[in-house]
Amino acid sequence: MTVLVLGGAGYIGSHMVDRLVERGEEKVVVVDSLVTGHRAAVNPAAKFYQGDLADQDFMRRVFHENPDIDAVIHFAAFSLVAESMGNPLKYFDNNTAGMIKLLEVMNEVGVKRIVFSSTAATYGIPDSMPIHEDDPQRPINPYGESKLMMEKIMRWSDAAYGIKFVALRYFNVAGAKPDGSIGEDHNPETHLLPIVLQVAQGKRDMLKIFGNDYNTPDGTNVRDYVHPFDLADAHILAVKYLRDGNPSDAFNLGSSTGFSNLQILEAARRVTGKEIPAQMAPRRPGDPDTLIAASDKARSVLGWKPQFDNIDKIIASAWAWHSTHPNGYDDRN
Numbered sequence: 001m002t003v004l005v006l007g008g009a010g011y012i013g014s015h016m017v018d019r020l021v022e023r024g025e026e027k028v029v030v031v032d033s034l035v036t037g038h039r040a041a042v043n044p045a046a047k048f049y050q051g052d053l054a055d056q057d058f059m060r061r062v063f064h065e066n067p068d069i070d071a072v073i074h075f076a077a078f079s080l081v082a083e084s085m086g087n088p089l090k091y092f093d094n095n096t097a098g099m100i101k102l103l104e105v106m107n108e109v110g111v112k113r114i115v116f117s118s119t120a121a122t123y124g125i126p127d128s129m130p131i132h133e134d135d136p137q138r139p140i141n142p143y144g145e146s147k148l149m150m151e152k153i154m155r156w157s158d159a160a161y162g163i164k165f166v167a168l169r170y171f172n173v174a175g176a177k178p179d180g181s182i183g184e185d186h187n188p189e190t191h192l193l194p195i196v197l198q199v200a201q202g203k204r205d206m207l208k209i210f211g212n213d214y215n216t217p218d219g220t221n222v223r224d225y226v227h228p229f230d231l232a233d234a235h236i237l238a239v240k241y242l243r244d245g246n247p248s249d250a251f252n253l254g255s256s257t258g259f260s261n262l263q264i265l266e267a268a269r270r271v272t273g274k275e276i277p278a279q280m281a282p283r284r285p286g287d288p289d290t291l292i293a294a295s296d297k298a299r300s301v302l303g304w305k306p307q308f309d310n311i312d313k314i315i316a317s318a319w320a321w322h323s324t325h326p327n328g329y330d331d332r333n
C-alpha cells in the first residue's frame with residue numbers, strides 16, 4: 001500500500017512524512033507546490049513530486065505512476081487567518097476549489113479515502129468550552145470558512161461517490177521533531193511560539209502580547225497546544241480507520257489543556273533559559289478568548305494517545321529546531 005501526502009513539505013506535512021517513513025510500513029509519495037513548503041523538509045525516503053494539486057493532469061500522472069496509492073492525506077492549504085481576511089478569494093480558490101479538483105481526480109482513478117486537515121477556526125466563537133465536534137460551526141474568517149466548505153464538499157462527495165473522509169480539526173500546533181532536524185519555517189511568521197523563540201534567539205527584539213483584557217484567568221488568550229508528531233499519529237490512525245471500512249467522520253485534535261499566552265512566555269523562558277523581553281500590545285482582531293478541544297472522541301474512536309502531553313516538552317522540541325536553524329531551511333532567494 002502507498003499513501004499520498006499532499007503538502008508534505010509544509011510544517012505539519014513534513015512531520016507526517018517523517019513519521020510514515022520511520023514507521024516503514026508503506027510507501028510514501030509526496031506532492032507539494034513548494035509555494036510555502038520546503039524541499040529540504042521532506043524525508044529523502046519519500047518519492048517527491050513538485051506540483052499543484054489543482055493541476056488535474058499533473059495529479060492524474062501522480063496516481064498513474066503510483067497505482068498502489070489507496071489513501072490521501074491532505075495538508076496542502078493556506079492557513080493564515082489575517083491574510084484570509086484581506087484576500088478571501090485566495091483561500092476559497094486554493095483550499096476549497098483545490099479540494100474539488102482533487103476529489104474529481106480521486107473519483108476518476110478510484111482512490112476513495114482521504115484524511116484532511118480541518119481546524120478549530122471552523123467553530124468561530126464557541127458557546128462553551130471545551131469544544132466538541134458536534135458544536136455549531138460558525139467561522140468568523142475566510143480561512144475557517146474555506147475549511148468548513150471543504151468538510152461540506154466531502155460529505156456530499158461521500159454520499160454521491162463513496163469517497164470516505166476523516167476531517168481532523170487541529171487546535172494550536174506547536175513543536176518540532178525532537179532531534180531538531182525538521183521544524184516550523186513560515187514567511188511571514190505569525191504564530192506565538194516561533195515568535196517567542198525568535199525573540200529568545202535574538203532575531204526579534206521583543207514579543208508583543210496581543211491583549212491582556214480577555215475574559216481569562218490572566219487576561220491573555222488561552223490556547224490548546226498539540227505537537228505535529230501527535231497529529232501525524234492521529235492521521236495514521238485515521239487512515240487505518242478508513243481502511244477498516246469505518247464511516248466518514250470529524251475529530252478534534254488538541255491536548256484538552258489550555259495555556260495562556262503569558263504561560264507560554266513563562267514556559268519558554270524556563271525551557272530556553274533566555275530572558276525573552278515582552279510587552280503588552282492591543283488586541284489582534286478575531287482572537288477568541290479561549291480555545292480548548294474536547295478530544296475524547298479521537299482517543300476513544302481512533303485510539304489516539306498523544307505523547308507530547310507537557311508544554312515544556314513541546315517547547316523544548318521547538319527550541320531544538322530554532323536554536324540549530326536560525327534561518328529556518330535557509331532556502332529563500
Ligand code: UFG
Nearest residue numbers: 079119120121172190191192195208209210221261284287
Ligand atoms: N500572539 C501574540 N503575539 C504574537 C503572536 C501571537 O500575543 O506575536 C497571540 C495571539 O493573539 C493568540 C495566541 O498568541 O492569542 C496564539 O496565536 P497564534 O497566531 O499562534 O495562533 P491562533 O490561535 O491565532 O491560530 C491557530 C491556528 C490557526 C487556526 C486558529 C483557530 O494557527 O490556523 O488557531 O482559531 F485557525
